[in-house]
Amino acid sequence: MRRIKEALPSVAVIAALIALWWATVLGTHSVIFPTPWAVVTGAWELLKDGTLARHIGASLMRVGIGFGLAVCVAVPLGLWMGWVSAAYRTLNPLFQMLRPISPIAWIPIAILWFGVGDASPIYLIFISSVFPMVVQTTVGVHTIEKRYLRAAENFGVSRHTLFKRVVIPAVLPQIVVGMRIGLGVAWLVVVAAEMIALRSGLGYMIMDSRNAGNRYDLVVAGMIIIGVIGLSLDGFMRLLEGFKWVRWRYAH
Amino acid sequence: MRTKIEVRDLKKSFASDKGPLPVVENVSLTVRDGEFVAIVGPSGCGKTTLLNMIAGFIAPDSGSVMIDGAPRARPNSRGILISQQGSVFPWLTVRENLTFGLNGHAPGDSIEIADRYVDIVGLRGFENSYPHELSGGMLKRTELARALAVKPEILYMDEPFSALDALMSLRMRNELLRILVRERHTVMLITHDVEEAIHLADRIVVLSSRPARIQATFEVPFPHPRRLSNSDAQELRVAILEELGIARDELGS
Numbered sequence: 001m002r003r004i005k006e007a008l009p010s011v012a013v014i015a016a017l018i019a020l021w022w023a024t025v026l027g028t029h030s031v032i033f034p035t036p037w038a039v040v041t042g043a044w045e046l047l048k049d050g051t052l053a054r055h056i057g058a059s060l061m062r063v064g065i066g067f068g069l070a071v072c073v074a075v076p077l078g079l080w081m082g083w084v085s086a087a088y089r090t091l092n093p094l095f096q097m098l099r100p101i102s103p104i105a106w107i108p109i110a111i112l113w114f115g116v117g118d119a120s121p122i123y124l125i126f127i128s129s130v131f132p133m134v135v136q137t138t139v140g141v142h143t144i145e146k147r148y149l150r151a152a153e154n155f156g157v158s159r160h161t162l163f164k165r166v167v168i169p170a171v172l173p174q175i176v177v178g179m180r181i182g183l184g185v186a187w188l189v190v191v192a193a194e195m196i197a198l199r200s201g202l203g204y205m206i207m208d209s210r211n212a213g214n215r216y217d218l219v220v221a222g223m224i225i226i227g228v229i230g231l232s233l234d235g236f237m238r239l240l241e242g243f244k245w246v247r248w249r250y251a252h
Numbered sequence: 253m254r255t256k257i258e259v260r261d262l263k264k265s266f267a268s269d270k271g272p273l274p275v276v277e278n279v280s281l282t283v284r285d286g287e288f289v290a291i292v293g294p295s296g297c298g299k300t301t302l303l304n305m306i307a308g309f310i311a312p313d314s315g316s317v318m319i320d321g322a323p324r325a326r327p328n329s330r331g332i333l334i335s336q337q338g339s340v341f342p343w344l345t346v347r348e349n350l351t352f353g354l355n356g357h358a359p360g361d362s363i364e365i366a367d368r369y370v371d372i373v374g375l376r377g378f379e380n381s382y383p384h385e386l387s388g389g390m391l392k393r394t395e396l397a398r399a400l401a402v403k404p405e406i407l408y409m410d411e412p413f414s415a416l417d418a419l420m421s422l423r424m425r426n427e428l429l430r431i432l433v434r435e436r437h438t439v440m441l442i443t444h445d446v447e448e449a450i451h452l453a454d455r456i457v458v459l460s461s462r463p464a465r466i467q468a469t470f471e472v473p474f475p476h477p478r479r480l481s482n483s484d485a486q487e488l489r490v491a492i493l494e495e496l497g498i499a500r501d502e503l504g505s
Binding site (some may be wrong): 091147149150151152153154155156157158161166169172180244245247248249 | 307309326327328329331332333335338339341342343344348352354355382383384402486
């Protein structure tokens with residue numbers, strides 16, 4: 001009951017926006033911009049003939065592979081850079097320089113290197129999500145409280161135990177934060193990447209709907225679906241924060 | 253009794269904007285095996301630095317620390333440091349925290365040892381709890397149990413109970429004494445609480461304000477259990493406070 005009450009204002013704002021949108025389209029007699037209802041029927045059409053599922057599947061697959069590869073690279077690399085200060089000094093300036101380059105700027109090079117297949121968007125997702133995760137993991141290692149490392153040293157544990165029972169558990173919450181950021185960026189990038197030269201995916205669907213007969217109902221439907229899926233992906237990552245091996249970080 | 257810890261001419265300064273800042277100056281001190289030595293001094297005098305040097309976590313600028321007649325090696329489980337903020341790993345359960353230090357044992361054995369020490373500090377039933385589910389006093393007990401479980405020869409305690417409320421601090425002191433009777437550790441305790449020192453220690457070393465030097469040493473000849481309201485104990489307290497620069501008439505007694 002309280003949750004419903006708390007959700008009420010945001011639901012009201014969304015409802016008001018939809019109403020405003022609807023009224024404006026009707027009032028201006030726009031022939032191109034769709035009403036909310038046109039968006040719903042358009043989306044329904046795509047859902048029925050299976051194209052929507054195909055596009056969503058293609059986008060999610062690219063994100064899954066690109067993001068998965070980025071996690072596999074970023075976590076070990078971040079741990080290494082956090083732990084070995086020579087590695088940090090050597091690699092950090094390079095990463096700090098690469099990090100602000102928009103993934104969009106990589107598109108021409110991605111096409112040059114990987115062609116116009118699935119490999120290009122996967123590469124773009126990888127490049128855009130790997131850096132925030134490396135940075136977060138490194139920060140995680142750097143912010144392990146000294147007293148814990150000192151205690152581990154005091155008990156004279158092996159390097160293996162130190163890593164397994166102190167460093168990794170201590171950094172895990174930061175890794176989860178990094179993954180949340182990384183996945184969010186990955187989802188932004190896949191849609192942008194698919195607008196170029198691909199024949200599937202939600203990004204392609206949006207561009208194609210516009211190019212093939214100004215189907216703005218499908219453009220808007222695609223945008224809303226992207227938003228909803230992005231939100232669910234973030235919700236899924238937030239579930240990770242509830243696991244017992246990171247919960248200590250959020251408990252008081 | 254034989255000498256356990258021998259500290260000779262320890263010196264340490266830290267770099268500051270105005271050149272080197274001496275923190276510890278020429279501290280020499282001998283601790284017998286099984287002795288409980290408390291070190292009191294004004295806050296910021298360098299007590300913690302001194303203890304960290306003796307425990308091996310900070311290298312002195314000059315001077316030496318001998319344990320059992322041999323130069324002290326890197327920190328190891330023969331001497332465990334218990335600090336004020338505590339270092340119980342928040343991501344491990346109470347039992348996992350205890351078995352952490354027992355990595356030389358077979359897994360079954362270390363759980364058995366861990367549970368025995370959980371029992372000794374009165375935490376039975378909390379073996380699988382995480383630190384964030386425990387109170388401050390229970391955290392201290394966990395830390396103490398983890399330290400004791402590895403059977404250290406020396407306990408280095410840096411204001412271990414000062415973050416607890418007065419009642420819990422008193423309870424933990426009694427607990428510590430009860431355990432020490434069974435296990436005969438050598439203890440070096442840093443504290444700013446003179447009563448705590450009198451309650452626990454065999455000998456009290458008073459440090460000067462920074463840079464820390466040994467200013468006075470008091471034997472505490474009272475048998476346990478000690479009553480701090482006893483007039484001898486009160487006299488000792490006043491004498492120590494006077495060394496710390498608090499005049500008798502400021503005490504209001």
